[in-house]
Amino acid sequence: MIALDNQPFSVVEDEGFRRLINYLEPRYALPSRRYFSDVALPELYSVVYVHIEKILADATSVSFTTDIWTSSVSPVSMLSLTAHWIDQDFVLKKAILHSQECPGSHTAAAIATAFEGMTEKWKIPKANVHVVLRDNARNMSKATEEFGVPSLPCMAHTLHLAVHEGVLSQRSVADVVALGKKIVGHFKHSQLASSRLQSIQKELGIPIKSLKQDVATRWNSTFYMMESLVEQKRALAAYAAEFELPASLTANQWGILENMITLLAPFEQLTREISSAEASAADVIPAVVALTRLLGKSSDADRGVRTAKEILLKAVSDRFSGVQCEPLYLVATMLDARYKDRYFDDDKKMRARDLLLKVVDEMMGSEDQRDVSKEGPPEKKTRTGSLLDMYEEILQENVLLGEQINTETSSQVPAYLAEATIPRRDSPLEYWKSNQARFPAVARVARRYISAPCTTVESERLFSAVSNVMDEKRNRIAGEKAEMLIFVQRNLPLLNKN
Incomplete structure (x- = not known):
């Protein structure tokens, strides 16, 4: 329960939890938090480890995804390694092998040494490693090269770079996005402003929805922010007539938002597709060919975005030129x-x-x-x-x-x-x-x-789980304990599936 539900070990000392256990079974003497962290967790980790080792031994070829995550609540960085393989019945299997602490400088040599230790621990020969999916960072690329296995960049990261380079970095678009952030931030940081906006939405008969904030590392979050702004255009206009906003958009800027949504809609669709659990390296070439063909076609909907469309086509062609x-x-x-x-x-x-x-x-x-x-x-x-x-x-x-x-x-x-x-x-x-x-x-x-994915999304999802383990309540947890918790959390369900 502690591992699956991201509970701190101290939960067994909480008054409410102890009362619950006492109500269920008064004769049960609840062990201390030390027992769960030092005895129960390592024992469960060993059980899950043996099971993963057994099913992984049948894999003749394994693909990996990897990434590095740094905690925001403690000075800890972690390196992940997720295995992907297809069994004899052509069922795609995935297992988290490591989310181990990565101390010191994240040099290519240090990462390569870590890869070496990880694969040796699981007795996976390099000949059985098909490919490693990693981000576009130079240290990761060089690390896999030094490790001596093929690697491919994350398609989602490359798509992110192409969109930023082709559209979001343009001055007119960047200015509109910056204004949009201010407007969204106003409602995110003020409960009063948010309540007033909801009241206006009710009066106008518009679905009550919150504006979406963008995240700098995910271009599609900017797309969703644009969509939410355009969807609430009437409500925002009514709000601005009665209350003060930190920024406002002109008619021309609203037009830019609408045009960008139309232009970037295929990119958002593609990002969702390649981020799915079933997406593989086989999807990359067809996706790029279809996307470049779509961008190369002229249509009546190009009015106002023709130049941006051409720049975006060039950015996509350049970024994916070698696929x-x-x-x-x-x-x-x-x-x-x-x-x-x-x-x-x-x-x-x-x-x-x-x-x-x-x-x-x-x-x-x-x-x-x-x-x-x-x-x-x-x-x-x-x-x-x-x-x-x-x-x-x-x-x-x-x-x-x-x-x-x-x-x-x-x-x-x-x-x-x-x-x-x-x-x-x-x-x-x-x-x-x-x-x-x-x-x-x-x-x-x-x-x-086909065992190889086309993105490192699995590793990113893993680190979303890690951030829940290494949170404010457990900001002093040791990296080894954190890895055990993540390993059990992500792989324990595999015991029930086999």
Whole structure:
């Protein structure tokens, strides 16, 4: 209970808790807080550790996400390591291996040494490490390089940088955002102002909602702030007529807000998709191709945002320029039955196929590589619309090419690619669970490559839990105890699932 509910060990000494236990069982002598911290926690940690070690031993390939978090209530930094793998039944598994204290300077060498110790503790050879997902910081990139394993940057971080560089850093937009922050801050820091706004919302028949504040490290929080301001535009105007606001927006600035919401809506949708628990490295290339195509299309809705749209397209193109040259992304995309080779141009399509054949042959110890015929793409159909429309448009352009591949070949790769893609809402893991008997060699590679996520969101979610453990009530808790609590909290449910 202490671990799962983020309770301090001192809860067993609280009067209310002791009365509850006494009411439930008067004969029970409640142990001290020292017993729970020094005996019960290590014992439970050992039980969970053995279970995770057992299920992890069956993983032939593991992907990791990692991040560093610094506490705001104590001088402690922690380094996380989350394992992701796909079992024999093509079920995605995740386990928190570490959220250990990371003292001293966070140099690449120190982080690499920590990685070395973590993997050795769990007896995971480097050959079994598929890839490490990390943030865009130079020390993390260099640390994984020194550790000697492949790594990829977090797509959500890269998208954040592209949006800031392409739109939010522009003077006119930055000024509007700054004014929006002042307005939101006024209501966040004044209960009276918040109550007055709610009264006005009731009078106008507007749903009673609070304005949303943005967070500097998350671009989509700025998007949600813009949305909340525009949604409450009438209420804010009525409030400003009666009471004083620290800032106000002109008609032109309101127009900028509305235009930015329209322009950034596909980015918000994409951020939600890649932050889901099921998102993988296979989603990166199709997402970038669909997003750049959408930004490259002209429509009537571009009025007032055409220049910003062009700058944003350039920022996205620059930030993601190397994704179609990264073998880990190429192979993962090919092995996702929703995408296959349909999101590559002719040159990259053949390179991706050759690379997949090579990886399959290397993993299976085979030298059977077959040439695959290449047909010209069908006539393109122009379509404007949403991000989802771009995915569908790209698939339609490539459907004929996929159908004309010779399926009589003995190679599993061309036969797999010849079949139609599955609907995007379907699960690629379910596909491979049903088709691994037909394409056993390709399925084995898929189990390795699709295990990799495309963001470090799992690590960020972990540190949200850590911040609840190392809070004001437990600001003196030792890093070792904090790691045990987090390990038990996040992995204990796995004992009930297996």
